[in-house]
Amino acid sequence: MKSPTNSPIAENLLWYALVAGLALVLALLALLQYRSTRLVSDATTEHLRSSLQDSLMDLRQGVGQELKPLCSEFQLDAGIPRNSASQEYIHRLERWRRTAAHPGLIAEVLVARSLDADEPELLGLNENLHRATPAKWTRELVPLRAWMRKSLLQSLGYAGATATLDATDSTAPRPTSASSATHPISPWLIDESIPALVHAEIETDRDAKGKTVASIAWIVMRLDLRVLGRKVLPELVQRNFGRESESAYRIAVISLGESTGPIYSSDGSFQGSDLISDASVNLFGRPEFLNREKRPPADPPSGTGAKIPLPLSYDPAGSRTQILKSDEDGPVHIDPIHYGDNDPNWHILAQHRQGSVEAAVASSYHRSLAINFGVLFLLGITMTLIIANSRRSRRLAQLQVDFVAGVSHELRTPLTGIVAAAQNIADGVVDDKPRIARYGNAILTQAQQLTDLVEQILLFSATQKNAHRYHLQLVDVQTILDGCIKTSSTLTKPAGISVQRTIQPALPQILVDPKALSQCLQNLITNAVKYSGASRWIGLEAATAADPMRGSEVTIAVEDRGLGMQPEELLHIFKPFYRSPEVTAAQIHGNGLGLPLTKSMVEAMGGRLTVSSRPKEGSRFTIHLPIPRNGSQPSPAPLSAGNANS
Numbered sequence: 332m333k334s335p336t337n338s339p340i341a342e343n344l345l346w347y348a349l350v351a352g353l354a355l356v357l358a359l360l361a362l363l364q365y366r367s368t369r370l371v372s373d374a375t376t377e378h379l380r381s382s383l384q385d386s387l388m389d390l391r392q393g394v395g396q397e398l399k400p401l402c403s404e405f406q407l408d409a410g411i412p413r414n415s416a417s418q419e420y421i422h423r424l425e426r427w428r429r430t431a432a433h434p435g436l437i438a439e440v441l442v443a444r445s446l447d448a449d450e451p452e453l454l455g456l457n458e459n460l461h462r463a464t465p466a467k468w469t470r471e472l473v474p475l476r477a478w479m480r481k482s483l484l485q486s487l488g489y490a491g492a493t494a495t496l497d498a499t500d501s502t503a504p505r506p507t508s509a510s511s512a513t514h515p516i517s518p519w520l521i522d523e524s525i526p527a528l529v530h531a532e533i534e535t536d537r538d539a540k541g542k543t544v545a546s547i548a549w550i551v552m553r554l555d556l557r558v559l560g561r562k563v564l565p566e567l568v569q570r571n572f573g574r575e576s577e578s579a580y581r582i583a584v585i586s587l588g589e590s591t592g593p594i595y596s597s598d599g600s601f602q603g604s605d606l607i608s609d610a611s612v613n614l615f616g617r618p619e620f621l622n623r624e625k626r627p628p629a630d631p632p633s634g635t636g637a638k639i640p641l642p643l644s645y646d647p648a649g650s651r652t653q654i655l656k657s658d659e660d661g662p663v664h665i666d667p668i669h670y671g672d673n674d675p676n677w678h679i680l681a682q683h684r685q686g687s688v689e690a691a692v693a694s695s696y697h698r699s700l701a702i703n704f705g706v707l708f709l710l711g712i713t714m715t716l717i718i719a720n721s722r723r724s725r726r727l728a729q730l731q732v733d734f735v736a737g738v739s740h741e742l743r744t745p746l747t748g749i750v751a752a753a754q755n756i757a758d759g760v761v762d763d764k765p766r767i768a769r770y771g772n773a774i775l776t777q778a779q780q781l782t783d784l785v786e787q788i789l790l791f792s793a794t795q796k797n798a799h800r801y802h803l804q805l806v807d808v809q810t811i812l813d814g815c816i817k818t819s820s821t822l823t824k825p826a827g828i829s830v831q832r833t834i835q836p837a838l839p840q841i842l843v844d845p846k847a848l849s850q851c852l853q854n855l856i857t858n859a860v861k862y863s864g865a866s867r868w869i870g871l872e873a874a875t876a877a878d879p880m881r882g883s884e885v886t887i888a889v890e891d892r893g894l895g896m897q898p899e900e901l902l903h904i905f906k907p908f909y910r911s912p913e914v915t916a917a918q919i920h921g922n923g924l925g926l927p928l929t930k931s932m933v934e935a936m937g938g939r940l941t942v943s944s945r946p947k948e949g950s951r952f953t954i955h956l957p958i959p960r961n962g963s964q965p966s967p968a969p970l971s972a973g974n975a976n977s
């Protein structure tokens with residue numbers, strides 16, 4: 332019996348509202364998830380780009396740090412006596428080479444003097460001979476020579492290449508206020524076409540009158556590109572980006588200009604020549620990237636007694652940032668010398684291995700979106716399952732309540748009959764023998780009904796636990812059917828129901844448990860009688876049929892022309908304890924176990940149970956059983972553990 336408190340429509344509406352509400356929450360979550368994932372990926376792109384830029388800056392500074400000891404060795408002195416200058420330079424160079432991480436980085440050091448003269452002097456510092464030897468102005472040095480000459484003339488402001496120093500100080504001029512440790516050095520420059528570091532030194536000499544005159548000497552340090560590209564840069568890249576093979580980025584240092592070419596590449600496939608990169612920065616120059624807090628004072632301390640030569644294209648405002656004190660922690664800053672628009676310009680390029688930072692972030696964005704939506708999808712499925720399960724549990728609980736009510740009702744009817752008949756006998760109301768016998772029979776019939784009911788419940792319980800044992804044997808369908816018709820005559824006869832039996836001649840034997848099959852047919856016949864309505868007819872039909880999937884089979888159909896069922900009821904009638912609302916309302920006795928029991932027993936014998944029904948027209952239940960091939964045993968559906976085949 333259904334609880335009258337909640338109407339099924341109201342309950343269904345409640346469930347639908349709950350499902351719609353949860354779906355809405357899920358959709359909202361999905362939207363939030365989508366938006367936050369996008370925000371996170373945008374922030375990640377931003378972060379990756381800026382940290383990549385930082386790493387490039389670190390790499391750039393690393394190059395400056397690498398050159399710093401060399402620059403410190405050659406920091407501007409207030410004036411080196413010219414006659415001992417070359418030895419002094421060689422001495423400095425040797426000192427640097429002894430402690431340098433990559434002493435081979437400087438391939439050759441040249442000293443250029445007398446640049447205003449017609450034949451400027453060029454000397455090579457020979458570390459082996461410990462003296463300077465004349466060198467040639469080779470082709471790549473010619474533009475530098477012209478630049479140095481112009482730069483010198485402009486910086487000194489007059490045609491002479493020498494400046495007269497303070498005559499009162501006859502010794503070499505020294506800094507007057509600052510200690511030598513804080514003494515400024517002149518800017519460091521690089522000619523990226525040679526390539527060579529370029530730096531000016533002040534040398535002093537005595538003129539004919541014995542006065543000290545200062546002149547400028549240019550130190551040109553030729554860089555070894557192989558040491559730079561194969562040792563210095565790989566180490567710096569590894570320090571800033573991790574191992575080349577494991578790094579998320581490919582790094583290249585290229586020379587841009589008339590002829591573009593790689594100086595270094597962390598990955599052979601990335602030459603940077605197409606200039607497609609996630610970040611790039613000049614290797615030299617770009618003073619705006621220097622840490623402003625650590626900038627030296629705007630003007631160099633005075634008192635050197637000589638002007639610091641400034642390169643021709645050097646911006647005097649920017650030059651302030653170029654001057655480095657020897658006690659500063661920062662890397663030395665080196666500016667490229669500009670000759671024209673097609674100057675080579677060294678750049679560091681970085682590209683993400685997935686093509687670009689955007690591509691890498693997009694792929695992780697799509698991945699996390701898929702994971703998030705997957706989780707939401709699973710959540711949706713789980714929620715649906717929970718709702719479905721909870722609905723099922725409620726339905727099951729309702730069915731069980733109905734079952735208990737139905738069984739109680741089933742028990743009460745025969746018990747009432749038994750009690751009444753027994754009471755009459757006990758009270759002596761019935762004293763003649765024939766009536767006592769009639770009462771006894773009534774008690775027996777009712778008790779038999781009780782026994783059948785209990786048996787059915789026990790059998791159902793056994794089939795549910797797979798504990799029922801089947802004894803399969805070859806039997807005649809006709810024999811079984813006749814037995815069932817005879818047994819059910821106690822039902823059909825009093826109800827005035829005619830039973831029509833149609834059996835196809837020469838039916839093959841089937842391999843079944845005869846008792847179980849009889850029980851199944853009995854259940855179907857009982858239902859046909861119970862639900863036959865006003866019609867007083869039931870039909871039994873046995874025949875052979877050929878199923879395209881299963882082969883030949885014997886079908887035994889039990890048909891009635893009674894109440895019939897709605898199509899949606901057919902989905903439930905094989906579920907335990909289900910009874911249609913119509914039959915419950917009509918108080919037709921039953922417990923909802925007959926059909927589930929019949930179905931599981933038929934399937935355990937390798938067959939199946941089908942139904943066709945139309946409301947108010949009747950129903951037809953058919954048991955399909957396979958015909959054993961050549962009398963051999965058919966292959967039944969998996970039998971329960973307790974099944975025994977004969």
Ligand code: ADP
Nearest residue numbers: 858862895904910911921922923924925926950
């Ligand atoms: P019971 O008959 O004890 O209620 P069953 O499991 O045998 O339990 O049947 C389940 C339900 O299927 C019945 O309550 C009834 O609603 C429906 N049903 C079964 N057989 C028929 C039939 N021949 N005609 C109409 N409805 C039927």
